[in-house]
Amino acid sequence: MPIFRIILFLFIATFSQLNFANIRTVQFATPPHQSIVNTGDVKVITGDHFRFHVLKDSGAYTATIVESAAGSILIDTGTGKNPAFGKNIHTYLTSIGKPVSVIITHDHSDHYGNLNAILGIQSIYAQTSVAKSLNQNKKFQKLTNIKVTDIQGSANLYGLIYDFHTIDHAEADHNSYIAIDSAKGLFVGDLLYVDAYNYIREYTPLDETDELDNWISAIKHLKQKYADYDYVFVGHNGFSEDIPMLVDKNVHYLSTAQALIKGTQKLPTNKAATSVVEVVNEMKRRFPNYKGKGLGFALPGSFWPEDPGAKWF
Numbered sequence: 001m002p003i004f005r006i007i008l009f010l011f012i013a014t015f016s017q018l019n020f021a022n023i024r025t026v027q028f029a030t031p032p033h034q035s036i037v038n039t040g041d042v043k044v045i046t047g048d049h050f051r052f053h054v055l056k057d058s059g060a061y062t063a064t065i066v067e068s069a070a071g072s073i074l075i076d077t078g079t080g081k082n083p084a085f086g087k088n089i090h091t092y093l094t095s096i097g098k099p100v101s102v103i104i105t106h107d108h109s110d111h112y113g114n115l116n117a118i119l120g121i122q123s124i125y126a127q128t129s130v131a132k133s134l135n136q137n138k139k140f141q142k143l144t145n146i147k148v149t150d151i152q153g154s155a156n157l158y159g160l161i162y163d164f165h166t167i168d169h170a171e172a173d174h175n176s177y178i179a180i181d182s183a184k185g186l187f188v189g190d191l192l193y194v195d196a197y198n199y200i201r202e203y204t205p206l207d208e209t210d211e212l213d214n215w216i217s218a219i220k221h222l223k224q225k226y227a228d229y230d231y232v233f234v235g236h237n238g239f240s241e242d243i244p245m246l247v248d249k250n251v252h253y254l255s256t257a258q259a260l261i262k263g264t265q266k267l268p269t270n271k272a273a274t275s276v277v278e279v280v281n282e283m284k285r286r287f288p289n290y291k292g293k294g295l296g297f298a299l300p301g302s303f304w305p306e307d308p309g310a311k312w313f
Contacts, residue, residue: 024049024182026069032095037088043238045231050160050183052231052239055092057085060196060237060291061110064187065092066180071099071122071158075178075187076235080113080143090118101125101157104148105189106175107133107140108199111235115143127164127176128152167191170215171199177222184230186243191219192250194237197287197295200257201302201310212258216251223247236292257283261312276300276310 026049034042040057053065061078063085072093078085093100101123104112107130115121124146126134131150134140151164160183166176171190178187190199203211223244226232232246233239240246259265260279263272273279276298283295296302298310 026050028067029097032092036092036095037085039082039085039088042092047183050180050185052183052185052233053092053096054233054239055085055089056238057082057088059293061085062233062235062238063089063114064233064239065096066160066183066185067096067098068159071101072096073101073103073157073160073162074118075103075233076105076111076189077102077114077118079110080116081110083114083117086114086117089114093118099158103162103178103187104130104134105177105187105235106130106172107137108172108190109139111189112140112143115140121146124148125151125155125157125162127166127174127178129166129168129174130176133174167214167218169209169211170218171211172202179226179229184228186222186226186229186232188222188232188234190235191215191222192232192234192240192246193253193292193294194234194240194246195249195290196234196236196292197283197290198250198253198257199294199297200254201298203258203261204311205258205261206311212254216254216258219247219250236294253283253287256286274313276312279312 028046028051031044037055043054045052051067053067054062056062057078059082063078064075066073077089099122100120102121104126126148128150131148134148154161154163160180163179164176166174168174175189175191177191226243229243231239231241232243256265260273260282267273267278267282280295280299300309301307302309
């Protein structure tokens with residue numbers, strides 16, 4: 001009798017696992033042709049119940065689509081300064097042919113700038129702090145009349161569980177990251193960059209909060225928490241399949257910038273930097289193969305003619 005029960009238990013367990021696998025497995029159609037994104041390139045990653053489409057424009061701005069059986073979630077949209085990319089995103093989503101909703105990782109316009117080009121959006125989601133910022137942002141409201149739905153914790157979106165978190169006072173006041181554990185995928189907005197110049201304009205070392213200390217500490221935590229994940233998707237220059245390595249590279253970049261700004265790291269002249277221009281030039285010298293304009297936005301005149309630039313000195 002005990003042997004019979006053991007056999008019966010094993011049969012039920014095996015059948016349940018097979019049935020669960022059948023429920024999860026999705027037979028995805030052929031992905032849209034990559035030529036749709038004529039302003040950049042596309043990378044498609046297909047799992048058993050999910051598919052990631054990583055769309056990157058020529059300026060390394062990235063928008064990622066998470067496709068499931070029931071729909072497509074677009075995470076960030078790229079900059080509105082490249083409207084052709086926005087049209088590409090819309091055409092690509094239309095070619096997938098499923099309902100579309102959007103997640104915005106943080107309240108910077110290069111992550112929601114193409115919303116007006118993407119038609120038929122069902123819902124826009126963001127972590128609670130980010131949603132509040134977006135719903136009060138007049139620039140955001142000019143692009144869409146959809147109110148952002150705030151999510152604190154986990155949510156089932158088109159059949160996948162998205163786990164929302166936020167890190168405050170790093171690259172932005174509130175920068176969320178979203179984990180899909182069943183797909184081992186992590187979406188970090190601008191908390192991590194892939195071989196691109198981090199945006200550190202808002203770093204103000206003279207106030208009570210050292211944003212770079214906080215930023216570095218936060219991404220080290222991500223390294224520990226998500227080391228077993230297969231993919232990390234970023235807002236600039238695509239994605240990586242090695243979270244620990246990517247965190248280490250970002251920590252090195254941010255620590256170098258911080259040391260130059262604080263004067264603990266000297267310039268080649270063996271003198272400490274005394275201006276934003278000197279720091280930017282030295283960072284470009286040290287990281288010559290990095291892409292994007294993030295670092296340059298710290299320079300005077302970046303956003304308007306009289307713009308003083310970053311407040312590092």
